Amino acid sequence: MTDPRRRIPSVETLLGSEAFEPLVSRWGRTRVASAVRGVQADVREQAAERVAAPVPADGGWYAERVAQRLERLDRPSLRRVVNATGVVLHTNLGRAALAEPARRAVADVAGYASLEYDLETGGRGSRHDHCVDLLRELTGAEAALVVNNNAAAVLLALNTLSLDREVVVSRGELVEIGGSFRLPTILARSGAVLREVGATNRTHPSDYRDALGPRTGLLLKVHRSNFRMEGYTAEVPARELAALGEEAGVPLVHDLGAGALVDLAPWGFPPEPTADVALSDGAAVVTMSGDKLLGGPQAGIVVGGSAWIEPMRRNPLARALRPGKLTLAALEATLRLYRDPGVAEREVPAVRMLVASAAELAGRAERLVARLREAGVAAETAASTSAVGGGAYPTVELPTTVVVVGAEAGRADALARALRRGDPPVAARVRDGRVLLDPRTVAPTDEPVLVAAVAAAAAAVAAVEPGAARAAGLARPVGGEDA
Numbered sequence: 001m002t003d004p005r006r007r008i009p010s011v012e013t014l015l016g017s018e019a020f021e022p023l024v025s026r027w028g029r030t031r032v033a034s035a036v037r038g039v040q041a042d043v044r045e046q047a048a049e050r051v052a053a054p055v056p057a058d059g060g061w062y063a064e065r066v067a068q069r070l071e072r073l074d075r076p077s078l079r080r081v082v083n084a085t086g087v088v089l090h091t092n093l094g095r096a097a098l099a100e101p102a103r104r105a106v107a108d109v110a111g112y113a114s115l116e117y118d119l120e121t122g123g124r125g126s127r128h129d130h131c132v133d134l135l136r137e138l139t140g141a142e143a144a145l146v147v148n149n150n151a152a153a154v155l156l157a158l159n160t161l162s163l164d165r166e167v168v169v170s171r172g173e174l175v176e177i178g179g180s181f182r183l184p185t186i187l188a189r190s191g192a193v194l195r196e197v198g199a200t201n202r203t204h205p206s207d208y209r210d211a212l213g214p215r216t217g218l219l220l221k222v223h224r225s226n227f228r229m230e231g232y233t234a235e236v237p238a239r240e241l242a243a244l245g246e247e248a249g250v251p252l253v254h255d256l257g258a259g260a261l262v263d264l265a266p267w268g269f270p271p272e273p274t275a276d277v278a279l280s281d282g283a284a285v286v287t288m289s290g291d292k293l294l295g296g297p298q299a300g301i302v303v304g305g306s307a308w309i310e311p312m313r314r315n316p317l318a319r320a321l322r323p324g325k326l327t328l329a330a331l332e333a334t335l336r337l338y339r340d341p342g343v344a345e346r347e348v349p350a351v352r353m354l355v356a357s358a359a360e361l362a363g364r365a366e367r368l369v370a371r372l373r374e375a376g377v378a379a380e381t382a383a384s385t386s387a388v389g390g391g392a393y394p395t396v397e398l399p400t401t402v403v404v405v406g407a408e409a410g411r412a413d414a415l416a417r418a419l420r421r422g423d424p425p426v427a428a429r430v431r432d433g434r435v436l437l438d439p440r441t442v443a444p445t446d447e448p449v450l451v452a453a454v455a456a457a458a459a460a461v462a463a464v465e466p467g468a469a470r471a472a473g474l475a476r477p478v479g480g481e482d483a
C-alpha cells in the first residue's frame, strides 16, 4: 500500500488550481504558498498520528483551510477581549479595564504630545512631571514618581536608597507575586543586600532593632496583598517600624502592592492601607501598582519625601524604567477621577465592578438570559462568586449571579473554545461542565456584543457536530445550580 500522505497535492498544483485564484489575488503568492505548507504539514501530522485518517486530495478543501489560516495570521496578536470570568483584575487579560476618560486621553496623545516639552517656554520639560501634582494632592505626599510598573518601583527604590547596603525585611514578607517577581530575587538584582529578620509567622520589633547597624540602607515593609497569614502570627505595624527607622536614621520603604486610593471597607472589604495612610504612618517612600485596585494603566507609583524621591528620579536606572506617554495619559486621567471619591466609584471600572451590588448583578444576569434566549441560546441564572484578582484581597469572594450556558459530556470546553476564537473573543469560566458568564466584569455597553458572541459560538459548536449541539444544552433550557 502506498503512503496515504502521497495523496497531498503539491504546492504548485494547489496554487495553480482555480480554487486558489481568489486567495492568490488577495494575499499574494508568497503568503499563500507559506500557508499551504502549514496546512500540508498539519495533514501530514494527522496522517502520521492516525493511520486510518483520511488524507484529502481536493483543492477546494485545501483552499478553505488556507483561507482560514491566512485570516488568523492577519489578526493582531494583542486583541480586545470581553471578560466574562468575573475576575476583576485579571492579570492575563490586562488587569484593570480603563475608565472612559483614560481611554480618550490615550487616543488624544497617540500622535505628538507634550511629553517632554514645556508649552510655556517651548523648552524641554520632563515626563516625570506629569502626574506629580495629582499624586501629591491625592496622597498628601511631598513628591511622586511614575515608572513602568510596581516591580520597577521597588527595584528603583532599593537600587537608589540601599545600593551595597542592607535591606532589613521580615521573613514573613519575602513574597512571590507571580510572573517571576520574587522579592529576594529583585532585591539581589537591585544591588542591595538582603538582611532577613524574624520567623515566617512572627517578627518582633527587637528582630529589626538587632539588625540595624552601620550597614543598614533601609527598612522594607511588603504588604501581604496576595495571601493571608492566620494563627500564631505577629508583625510590626508600619508606624512602629517607621519610628524604629527614624531612631536609626534609615528610611522605611513600604510596598503596598495592590495600592487602593479609596478605602473599600464601607463595602465590606477587609481593611487595606491606602497610600495616604501608609505615608502618615511614617513611610519615607510608598510604592504601588497603577493597574490593581487603582484601576489605571500598568504603572508603578512612588510617593514620599523629596529627599528620597529626587535621587530615585536622577538614578540612571529611572531612564530604563520610565513610562511612555500612553501610560502617563491614562494614569493622569484616572487619577483625576479620584479627586471626588463618588466619581471614582462610578467611573473607574475596577472600583465600580468591585462595589457592584448583588441586586444590580442579578438584574443584569436576568437581562442577559432573556437576550440569549431571544437569540436561540438556552441559558439561565445561578448564584456564584466573583474574585478580585491581581493578587488583591485573595480570600474575598464577591457574591454574584452568573449566566449559565449549559453543556454535557465535555461540550462546555468546546463552547468556551469557540468563545475564545470569536470576534471579539470572550473569556468565560468553565465549571462542572458548564460555561459561566459573570456580568460583574462585562461593561454594560458590551452586553449586546456578548450576546452576539455567545450566539455565534453556540452556532459554531452546533455546526461542527449537530448532535453535540443538543448535548451542549443549546437547544433546551439547562438545569442545576452553581452555588
Ligand SMILES: *Cc1c(COP(=O)(O)O)cnc(C)c1O
Pocket: 149, 150, 151, 152, 154, 177, 181, 222, 223, 224, 225, 226, 255, 256, 257, 258, 288, 289, 290, 291, 299, 300, 391
Ligand atoms: C503586585 C505587586 C507587586 C508588583 O507590581 P506590578 O505592578 O505587577 O509590577 C509588587 N509588590 C506587591 C506587594 C504586589 O502586590
